[in-house]
Amino acid sequence: MHVDEDVVAYLSGALAPAERARVAAHLDGCDACRRAVEESRVVLAALAPGRPAAPPVDWGRYQAELRAKVAGRPRGWWTRPWPALAAAALATVVLLLTLQTSDRRPTDLATLDETVLGARLPLLQQYRVVERLDLLEDLDVIGQLDRIGTR
Amino acid sequence: MNQEISDEMLCRRVAERDEAAFDLLVARYQGRAYRLAWSMLRDAEDARDLSQEAFLRVYRTAGSFRGDARFSTWFYRVLVNLCLDHRRRGWWRRQMVRDAIGDDPERGVLERQAAPVVDPTDTLSQERLMTQLWGAVDRLSPQQRAALLLHVQEEQSTSEIAAVLQCSEATVRVHLHRAVSALRKTIGQG
Numbered sequence: 009m010h011v012d013e014d015v016v017a018y019l020s021g022a023l024a025p026a027e028r029a030r031v032a033a034h035l036d037g038c039d040a041c042r043r044a045v046e047e048s049r050v051v052l053a054a055l056a057p058g059r060p061a062a063p064p065v066d067w068g069r070y071q072a073e074l075r076a077k078v079a080g081r082p083r084g085w086w087t088r089p090w091p092a093l094a095a096a097a098l099a100t101v102v103l104l105l106t107l108q109t110s111d112r113r114p115t116d117l118a119t120l121d122e123t124v125l126g127a128r129l130p131l132l133q134q135y136r137v138v139e140r141l142d143l144l145e146d147l148d149v150i151g152q153l154d155r156i157g158t159r
Numbered sequence: 160m161n162q163e164i165s166d167e168m169l170c171r172r173v174a175e176r177d178e179a180a181f182d183l184l185v186a187r188y189q190g191r192a193y194r195l196a197w198s199m200l201r202d203a204e205d206a207r208d209l210s211q212e213a214f215l216r217v218y219r220t221a222g223s224f225r226g227d228a229r230f231s232t233w234f235y236r237v238l239v240n241l242c243l244d245h246r247r248r249g250w251w252r253r254q255m256v257r258d259a260i261g262d263d264p265e266r267g268v269l270e271r272q273a274a275p276v277v278d279p280t281d282t283l284s285q286e287r288l289m290t291q292l293w294g295a296v297d298r299l300s301p302q303q304r305a306a307l308l309l310h311v312q313e314e315q316s317t318s319e320i321a322a323v324l325q326c327s328e329a330t331v332r333v334h335l336h337r338a339v340s341a342l343r344k345t346i347g348q349g
Contacts, residue, residue, distance in 0.1 A: 016310065016335040022317050044343075051292065051342045055311045059293050062197040065207065070193075071185060074211045078181075078218050 010034075011041050015048045166230035174221035185214055188231075191313065192238055198308050199242040201297060209245060213238040228322055235313065236323040239305050246301050288346060295345035299338050306334035 011031045017023050018031050035042050164180075166187065172180035192213055197206035216237050224233055296304060302324065309315040309323060317335075321328045 012340070013329075013332045013336040016339055017317055017332055020310070020316075047343045048339045051339055051346065052311065054288055054292055055296075055307075055342075058194075058312055059198050059296075060289070062194050062206065063203040065189075065193055065203075067189060070189060070207065070211070071182070074185060074214055077211060077215050 010038065012044060015041075015045050016052070019045065019049055019052060167224075167226050170217070170221050170224050170230050170233075171226070173218060174224070181214075181218055184217070184230075188214075188234060192234070195235070195308060195313060196238060196242055198296075198312060199239070199301070199304060200245065205245065209241045210238065212241055216241075229319070231313075232315075232319050232322045235309065235315070235319075236325065239309070239323055243301050243305065291345055292342055295342050296338075299341060303334045303338040303341075306331055307338040310335060 011018070011034050014023065014027065014031050018028065023031060035045060164183075166184065169180045169184045173184060189210070192210035193206055196210045196213075197203060200206050200209070213234065217234060224230065296307060299307065305324060306320055309320045310317075315323065317328050317331050320331045324331065324334075
């Protein structure tokens with residue numbers, strides 16, 4: 009089994025003695041892993057000096073900002089949640105408006121339902137169960153439905 | 160205040176609201192914190208904000224630092240998690256940008272081509288190598304990048320990196336292996 013996953017630890021000297029010995033023994037007989045070790049060494053050595061310098065920071069200002077945040081006055085803190093607060097406020101207004109207008113809807117809907125029902129009445133009269141809807145309010149009747157024969 | 164006081168002792172004093180101790184901890188870690196955040200995020204303002212946020216969390220939760228690990232490990236864990244969360248939040252935005260760039264077949268082809276092998280002894284080649292390498296680091300997954308930066312820049316051990324990333328040492332080795340393998344391919348090796 010190759011030792012790819014141990015290469016970085018091997019190069020940094022982080023392996024326990026027994027592990028290091030195991031890896032070293034494997035490398036003696038494996039060209040592929042030996043090549044991986046050498047190539048990894050090149051990569052890590054190239055990265056070792058670190059990334060090109062980060063943009064400079066005014067540490068005095070950095071520390072002053074941090075102190076303000078610690079004291080509960082973060083830089084621009086009141087602007088940060090603004091978009092979320094604005095969205096929440098807008099959603100609340102929309103919801104309230106919707107609820108207010110919805111109070112008038114039942115009457116409108118009832119009128120609509122009655123119209124539709126009236127147009128369908130002749131159709132409903134063709135069903136015997138609809139003729140005796142009042143029976144369905146009686147639970148005893150419901151319980152005996154399977155015994156009611158059809159005529 | 161005495162510079163020989165350990166980070167762990169300073170942290171305990173921060174928990175007792177010792178402002179001077181906090182200022183000293185900040186002075187000790189501000190450079191490393193900013194550099195690590197910048198390496199992960201590649202944005203100076205985000206790096207400044209998130210490194211300050213990490214210090215703010217240290218100030219607020221210093222009492223929870225039990226001292227069973229090094230202060231640096233705890234601090235880096237806070238900072239790295241902030242950076243990873245920040246990147247996750249911006250992931251969809253970057254995907255859109257990446258998709259737009261990917262619409263350019265020429266650019267896509269160029270990006271997919273392996274870089275030619277460079278001679279490390281050649282100065283120009285060395286500069287090109289560095290540019291390619293760090294560009295490749297930016298394309299690693301967040302976890303792989305974090306593990307690699309902690310190893311290379313902050314010289315953290317595998318066990319320390321595992322504590323920062325809150326994963327097993329075996330997982331850290333996998334992250335480092337995959338990161339280095341990807342970088343080897345970038346410079347025309349492996």
